[in-house]
Amino acid sequence: MFFAITRKARQRIRQGRLAVRIAVLAGLAILALIGWLTVRHELRIAEELRQQAVRMAVERHPYVTRTVEVTDGSTYGALMERAGVTGSEATAVFEAAKGAYDLSNIRLGRSIRLVFDRDTGRFRQLVYQIDSEEVLEVSRRQRFEESEWIAERKKIDYEIRVRTAEGVIETSLYESALDQGIDERAIIALADVFQWTIDFVMDVRKGDTYRFVFEERYLDGKYVMPGQVLAAKYTNVGSDRYAFYFEDSSGDWGYYDEEGNSVERLFLKAPAEFKYISSGFTTGQRYISAFNVSTGHRAIDYAAPTGTPVRTVGAGTVVFAGWGGAYGNKVSVRHNATYTTNYCHLSKISVRYGSKVDQGQTIGLVGSTGFSTGPHLHYEMVKNGTKINPLTEEFPSVEPVPEGERDRFLETVRKYRPELD
Numbered sequence: 001m002f003f004a005i006t007r008k009a010r011q012r013i014r015q016g017r018l019a020v021r022i023a024v025l026a027g028l029a030i031l032a033l034i035g036w037l038t039v040r041h042e043l044r045i046a047e048e049l050r051q052q053a054v055r056m057a058v059e060r061h062p063y064v065t066r067t068v069e070v071t072d073g074s075t076y077g078a079l080m081e082r083a084g085v086t087g088s089e090a091t092a093v094f095e096a097a098k099g100a101y102d103l104s105n106i107r108l109g110r111s112i113r114l115v116f117d118r119d120t121g122r123f124r125q126l127v128y129q130i131d132s133e134e135v136l137e138v139s140r141r142q143r144f145e146e147s148e149w150i151a152e153r154k155k156i157d158y159e160i161r162v163r164t165a166e167g168v169i170e171t172s173l174y175e176s177a178l179d180q181g182i183d184e185r186a187i188i189a190l191a192d193v194f195q196w197t198i199d200f201v202m203d204v205r206k207g208d209t210y211r212f213v214f215e216e217r218y219l220d221g222k223y224v225m226p227g228q229v230l231a232a233k234y235t236n237v238g239s240d241r242y243a244f245y246f247e248d249s250s251g252d253w254g255y256y257d258e259e260g261n262s263v264e265r266l267f268l269k270a271p272a273e274f275k276y277i278s279s280g281f282t283t284g285q286r287y288i289s290a291f292n293v294s295t296g297h298r299a300i301d302y303a304a305p306t307g308t309p310v311r312t313v314g315a316g317t318v319v320f321a322g323w324g325g326a327y328g329n330k331v332s333v334r335h336n337a338t339y340t341t342n343y344c345h346l347s348k349i350s351v352r353y354g355s356k357v358d359q360g361q362t363i364g365l366v367g368s369t370g371f372s373t374g375p376h377l378h379y380e381m382v383k384n385g386t387k388i389n390p391l392t393e394e395f396p397s398v399e400p401v402p403e404g405e406r407d408r409f410l411e412t413v414r415k416y417r418p419e420l421d
């Protein structure tokens with residue numbers, strides 16, 4: 001009995017302890033669970049914050065960029081040193097770039113962009129804009145322990161927007177187009193399309209109209225420069241002249257009229273580029289004297305400042321380059337058995353007797369040498385030994401659109417002509 005009671009009691013006690021133990025254990029387990037959940041939650045928040053911080057740091061400042069301007073007299077080496085690039089790295093980049101671009105040719109007014117790691121300050125990349133079409137990129141590539149520099153030329157990927165502009169001439173094409181808010185470079189491109197058919201000094205009259213379709217180039221949403229002129233119409237004293245841009249299947253491109261004839265001629269209309277004579281140019285006021293048989297002035301005098309480049313109107317051979325007495329410094333270019341042109345009163349001659357010249361090549365600079373009352377270009381065209389008026393002479397056009405590509409060309413005309421009329 002005693003034993004039984006004792007045993008029962010013990011059993012009860014044991015059961016009681018067991019219950020307490022179970023309760024304690026359960027309590028501890030719950031606490032542990034709560035604790036674990038809390039810690040896990042805290043850790044997760046901490047990890048998220050850490051990742052966010054890393055993300056922000058990477059997004060905002062993975063690299064530091066320094067831009068150095070190419071100033072007068074500054075060399076590649078000096079610029080790199082100023083930007084904090086070591087001599088050996090500058091040399092390695094220069095050598096790597098050689099095949100793609102010679103960095104000793106960096107141009108005044110341009111800039112070099114240098115990229116460094118924000119954390120380590122390590123030099124990573126050089127970017128230089130070669131011209132309006134391409135950039136040079138020299139980048140560090142890590143190969144195991146070694147790092148090497150890789151150079152490549154990349155085409156600048158402009159966004160192209162097509163724009164149509166028009167105007168009426170009051171004083172000059174240049175003034176009129178500027179009034180329309182047209183980029184000066186687009187005006188020059190328009191004038192260049194017609195450089196074989198219209199002399200924008202002599203031919204332009206008040207009331208002439210123009211309308212043209214051209215590309216505008218944008219980078220990151222910002223306007224950079226005009227691109228190609230796609231189609232143009234210039235109405236000169238009531239007669240329409242068209243020019244449509246066309247690239248044939250062999251990659252040759254040019255401008256053609258509405259029938260597919262090239263707008264290019266044996267000779268350019270004017271012996272000076274539009275861009276040099278454009279500003280301030282007004283209808284009929286910028287030449288001293290025109291071709292005039294009765295006065296004996298069988299030439300055209302273009303008034304232009306001393307130093308304005310003079311170009312040969314056609315390809316040929318220089319048959320005279322030197323002092324021409326009353327004509328001052330003179331250059332004569334023989335184009336073929338029929339035509340020769342003379343350029344007189346030059347301040348400087350930049351070709352030699354016997355040299356071959358391309359159409360549009362600069363042969364000297366405007367001056368006032370010889371019998372001359374002020375800076376101007378005296379320009380003559382000689383046909384079979386007789387001085388003729390180049391402005392009234394008709395010259396044949398060069399190759400038309402290839403026969404097999406006419407249909408494709410006429411599609412271009414159909415596309416743009418409604419824009420011009």
Ligand SMILES: [Zn+2]
Pocket residue numbers: 297299300301377378379
């Ligand atoms: Zn003259």
